Amino acid sequence: MPKITYIEHNGKEHVVEAPVGQTVMEAAVKHAVPGIDADCGGACACATCHVYVDPEWLAKTGEQNSMEQSMLDFANEVEDNSRLSCQIKVSEALDGLVVRLPKSQH
Amino acid sequence: MSTGEIKRIIIIGAGQAGGETAQRLRQGGFDGEITLIGEEPAAPYQRPPLSKAYLKGDLDIDRLMLRPASVYVEEHIALLTKTRAVWIDRANRKVRIEGGRELPYDALILATGAKPRKLPLVGADLDGVHLFRTAADVDRVRERFVSGAKLIVIGAGYIGLEVAAVARQRGLDVTVVETAVRPLARVTSPEVAGFFLDEHARQGVRFVLGGQAALIKGSDRVTGVGLTDGAELPADLVIAGIGVTPDVAIAEQCGLTVSNGVVTDRQCRTSDPNIFAIGDCAARPMVHYGGRIARLESVHNAVEGAKIVAAVLTGGKEHAEEAPWFWSDQYDLKLQIAGLFQGYDQLVFRGVMADRAFAAFYYKGDKLIAVDAVNRPAEYLGAKMLIQTNRTLPPSVIEDMSRPMKELVASAR
Structure with missing residues (x-):
């Protein structure tokens, strides 16, 4: 199973095994990674699963879709590598992915 | 009640509100006993996808779960499934569960949710007539959700229309019967309702607006729905989405203030300071609407109640209320x-x-x-x-x- 590393804003790391086909958000929530609330459960309705994708992984995680882009427009502390983790599907190619969590979601 | 005195917390209701509360109490540093009591066989799961991706078959039950069942063990949350709380003794701070066992509490959280209204009709208990609230309800529906089947949806609220949308995508023949003259009458404006009506009509859904079901026909299985005007619609499957009523039975039994939901203050505290109520069963002041008391049926409300109560009970940072939010996916x-x-x-x-x-x-x-x-x-x-x-x-x-x-x-x- 692909491993994903979530780094909290305070530097604390959580390494989680993420099933292929689920989303980067789901893997975090199911392992209670603090900082990813995902209140809406992945319906792209709440923008509380914002992450920064490690620059090395940007190509593999793909582009923001248009709905996601609009939601992120209103999120706090948005950077070029911001994504909603509910919109990133886990695949074998993402084994080793590193994402960081914004301070505001703490 | 200072937070230091609280050693035992009981949560009645293991839906999203109850499940989130247990989780957030632990995240907030509460290290006493947490008992989470739920009537369903499963650990807490998300209900919104039931009428969307889960009905469609795109998600299995594991993906609906808030957390894997193992997390409750790891975090020492006593999850009592298939268990009904039947009595609250406020004076002695005890909850009695079915079978007679009594559990003491220092703080009690009611997250009992809501029950779907049953069709008050002859034939409503026939095979093929379904309510739509739990994963088990949807599992029964899914077996019969096959192309060509004749589905009658009674009630054109969000659940009814979401079910109709999935049904059309699955190739069922769909008729929606609604007593009001437009769909979504309770939840949106005539203009927006008209947009959704047109969209469903374009997708092949038939509507009987201003129509009232009089009885469900069939001998052992449903075969049709008779309307009060004498019309009869053939059916292989009937799904009722005619709203829910808050489950306030246990709150009323123990004498809490109830008025369309267990009434609470902004901290979700009921008329008993040791008892909180959150989620679909509770009504609280809406801070963005002049403090008007409202009972919301939504994920936002379930999660927010959990955040508020967890902050109160762990002495954490007070939760800043969000504007209420909701969503619906159709086509x-x-x-x-x-x-x-x-x-x-x-x-x-x-x-x-x-x-x-x-x-x-x-x-x-x-x-x-x-x-x-x-x-x-x-x-x-x-x-x-x-x-x-x-x-x-x-x-x-x-x-x-x-x-x-x-x-x-x-x-x-």
Whole structure:
């Protein structure tokens, strides 16, 4: 199973095994990674699963879709590598992915 | 009640509100006993996908789970499934569960949810007639959700219309029967309801508006629905989505104040300071709406109740209430709703319905109180922020599509 590393804003790391086909958000929530609330459960309705994708992984995680882009427009502390983790599907190619969590979601 | 005295917390109701509360109590550092009591066989799961992706078959039950069952063990949360709490002894702070066992508490949280209204009709207990609340309800429906089957949906609220949308996508023959003269009558404006009516009609859904089911026909299995005007509609499957009633039986038994839900203050505290109520079963003051007491049936409300109570019981940072939010997925339409539209006196559109991407802004006087945004996430989030921060924008400004929503929100006072 692909491993994903979530780094909290305070530097604390959580390494989680993420099933292929689920989303980067789901893997975090199911392992209670603090900082990813995902209140809406992945319906792209709440923008509380914002992450920064490690620059090395940007190509593999793909582009923001248009709905996601609009939601992120209103999120706090948005950077070029911001994504909603509910919109990133886990695949074998993402084994080793590193994402960081914004301070505001703490 | 100081937080230091609380060693034992019982949560009655293991839906999203109850499950989130248990989790957030632990995250907030509470290290005493947590007992989570639920009537369903499963650990807490999300209900919204039941009428969407789960009905469609795109998600299995594991993906609906808030957390894997193992997390409750790891975090020492005693999850009692298939268990009904039957009695609360407030004087001695005890909850009795079915079978007679009594569990003591220092703080009690009612998250009992709501029960779907049953069709008050002859034949409502026939095979093939379904309510739509639990994963088990949907599992039974799914077996019969096959192309060509004749489905009658009774009730054109969000659940009814979401079910109708999935059914059409699965090739069922769908008729929706609704007593009101339009769909979504309780939850949105005639204009937005008209848009969804047209969309469903275009997708092949038939509507009987202003129609009233009189009886369900069939000997052992449902074969049709008879209407009060004498018409009869053939059916292989009937799904009732005619609303829910808050499950307040145990709150009433122990004498808490109940008025369309267990009434609480902003901290979700009931008329007994040791008992809290959250989620679909509870009614609390809406801080963005002049403190009016409302009972919301939504994920937002379930999660927010959990956040508020966990903060109170762990002495954490007070939760800042969000503007209420909701969503509904039908076909390729994502409807996102912020705020409460009741009492609006002006409706302003940004974008046009023909583009299948528009937002309806509801005003009361010059105050923006709600938005229904269809495929318009920026308008949804922008309006939500405005309502949350008690700001507004003049209707003439919000209509101006030449300026992006983000810019408008930044300019709002």
